[in-house]
């Protein structure tokens with residue numbers, strides 16, 4: 001019997017609505033579902049590949065594993081595994097206290113709604129401050145800026161309302177990365193850009209690569225990597241020089257304008273243009289357009305967050321957005337106030353909090369939490385720390401931190417010191433291969449979810465509830481059930497809450513206490529999460545394609561009377577960083593590795609899907625034609641890339657979209673430490689060129705993942721590998 005089910009993809013933040021033909025409990029194919037989605041019908045290749053993955057492609061895990069006495073991973077039942085893990089954690093907790101236990105929340109965990117909430121509930125119930133996630137090795141520069149500058153509570157203009165979009169180092173047409181990070185809509189991003197162009201809006205892209213998104217650009221600026229701080233300081237300099245900044249907005253909401261003016265004085269357009277190796281005119285043009293725009297929005301993707309001076313770069317990008325008035329004002333339309341939980345937007349500044357200056361602090365560095373998380377780059381050091389409080393057990397939920405964090409030798413040395421490493425995942429990744437237990441997680445199509453993560457990010461109010469489309473295989477377990485079982489075994493009761501970023505779990509008042517003996521019902525948990533929803537849960541249950549509620553137009557409210565808080569545009573540490581940057585002796589490495597993403601893979605996931613592998617047998621080392629020629633390379637030639645921190649081998653490929661001086665490669669696309677045959681390895685791990693001890697940012701300890709100085713050498717095929725490679729192979 002065949003039927004068609006409606007649900008949504010949970011691979012990335014777009015949560016695309018999909019229709020799936022199911023025959024005898026087997027999903028056959030997926031199609032976009034345009035019936036209610038605010039994005040219209042849209043699916044990317046990863047949404048389509050997730051059907052095959054559910055069926056076992058990419059060596060999907062169909063059962064949990066435990067490392068045996070012989071060091072090999074052996075099958076284990078989930079009953080036994082969760083009991084053993086619970087007992088071990090209870091013993092560690094009793095002997096060493098809560099700090100012995102840590103979690104890492106990876107990219108795969110963000111859209112596992114019930115799993116993510118029970119993970120938070122469990123961490124809060126234990127009382128450990130050791131919460132790590134992929135965000136601190138991603139765009140946590142944005143959290144640093146919020147903590148140092150403050151926040152405008154009304155938020156940016158909706159993408160569709162903008163008349164000027166300035167995006168630095170992001171490629172949403174490929175990555176579907178939209179608000180609150182980069183600038184775009186997550187679903188069908190090309191359509192959102194077309195909408196802006198049709199209205200006569202302008203688009204500026206700042207990227208060393210002429211990205212797929214740059215097809216919509218009216219102005220493309222192709223700098224060397226790592227110079228966004230200088231370029232955006234120069235744009236701020238021009239806005240202040242010409243008095244074209246939004247004086248009304250700035251005078252009402254900002255302090256430290258004079259300090260910003262002084263600190264950006266050295267950043268003339270000539271100066272920044274020389275540093276970034278771009279024409280001075282493009283900086284002037286960008287600043288002029290910003291000065292003219294009525295509803296501009298300025299933001300960034302991962303590029304600036306991964307390159308040199310990332311925290312300063314982000315601060316300057318946000319400062320340019322503030323100076324241009326890139327926020328909604330009282331009276332502006334709020335397109336999506338949220339459906340499951342309604343938020344009131346107010347035009348008001350919230351003063352900086354600098355949470356990292358407060359206890360509890362990390363053991364290996366004098367730094368506290370940022371948005372309730374410790375920096376992931378410090379994780380290996382927090383495990384190896386010579387302290388009774390060191391981390392002894394790590395639960396990895398939907399991530400591959402061993403690869404993601406970079407510097408594989410150092411990362412592995414840290415992870416090997418753990419007394420318990422658990423990977424909760426639907427794939428066996430590099431972290432899983434080192435783990436004591438690998439818990440086989442259910443596939444999204446096999447579990448319940450609610451579109452909480454997109455609730456106020458979709459361009460219009462929209463909410464979707466998903467029931468399992470197919471039954472889960474016997475050996476797999478839902479993410480939430482793992483946390484519930486382990487916690488129950490430890491004798492710790494859990495409260496389910498509608499938690500969201502910025503809140504402490506303990507402070508959320510409304511709670512659904514879960515029984516420790518009767519398995520909670522996932523539908524009942526979703527029903528509870530709809531307690532304050534505009535659309536009652538039963539309506540959602542009856543509309544598997546999702547509901548777009550019609551609501552009264554909502555508008556941004558003014559600040560409460562007497563509101564005093566201001567943004568700090570240029571606090572003293574930022575001023576100091578600008579001063580240092582102005583005085584820095586510019587070095588110009590001949591080649592630099594830059595980050596990028598590919599459409600068919602999602603970090604380490606889908607890398608081995610048939611669609612990906614037919615296009616990308618390896619993660620090519622892309623270079624501009626002139627650089628290829630200068631190194632004597634043609635497509636498919638083997639190259640050695642060497643940084644100060646390590647080396648890798650890859651296959652070179654020409655990319656006419658790149659400027660000279662950069663090698664563009666995607667991450668998490670090969671074994672942790674590669675051999676000398678990238679084809680046999682299926683790619684190379686660029687993390688081998690990164691460091692966990694050098695060039696980390698202050699505050700978030702973000703490593704350098706883009707703009708890494710490297711040397712490029714053509715390798716001539718030989719019988720035996722050159723001896724210097726031996727020490728890197730373990």
Ligand SMILES: Nc1nc2c(c(=O)[nH]1)N[C@H]1C(S)=C(S)[C@@H](COP(=O)(O)OP(=O)(O)OC[C@H]3O[C@@H](n4cnc5c(=O)[nH]c(N)nc54)[C@H](O)[C@@H]3O)O[C@H]1N2
Nearest residue numbers: 169170171175177225226301302303307596597599602603
């Ligand atoms: N298909 C696909 N989608 C994904 C992912 C994936 O792996 N594949 N990953 C997901 C994740 S985890 C994230 S965080 C998002 C990221 O989403 P994006 O930020 O859009 O990711 P990228 O496509 O890597 O874009 C980064 C861009 O920065 C440029 N760049 C590199 N260095 C610099 C620099 O110093 N300055 C400037 N201005 N630009 C620079 C690169 O050339 C690249 O085009 O995507 C998410 N979506």
Ligand SMILES: Nc1nc2c(c(=O)[nH]1)N[C@H]1C(S)=C(S)[C@@H](COP(=O)(O)OP(=O)(O)OC[C@H]3O[C@@H](n4cnc5c(=O)[nH]c(N)nc54)[C@H](O)[C@@H]3O)O[C@H]1N2
Nearest residue numbers: 106107108134138398399400404424425427441603604667
């Ligand atoms: N050199 C370099 N390093 C980088 C980057 C870079 O550009 N360059 N990018 C950084 C960025 S932006 C990020 S976000 C990190 C990514 O770092 P991670 O998030 O640690 O890595 P992923 O490969 O995305 O891991 C996601 C895992 O979740 C699993 N998964 C998917 N769905 C589910 C689910 O529903 N439940 C469970 N339990 N598991 C699930 C997948 O199988 C996969 O193994 O890497 C960072 N590291």
Ligand code: SF4
Nearest residue numbers: 009012015016044047
């Ligand atoms: S963009 Fe692709 S991966 Fe992301 S939700 Fe949509 S179909 Fe899934």
Ligand SMILES: [Mo]
Nearest residue numbers: 107134138139
């Ligand atoms: Mo990310």
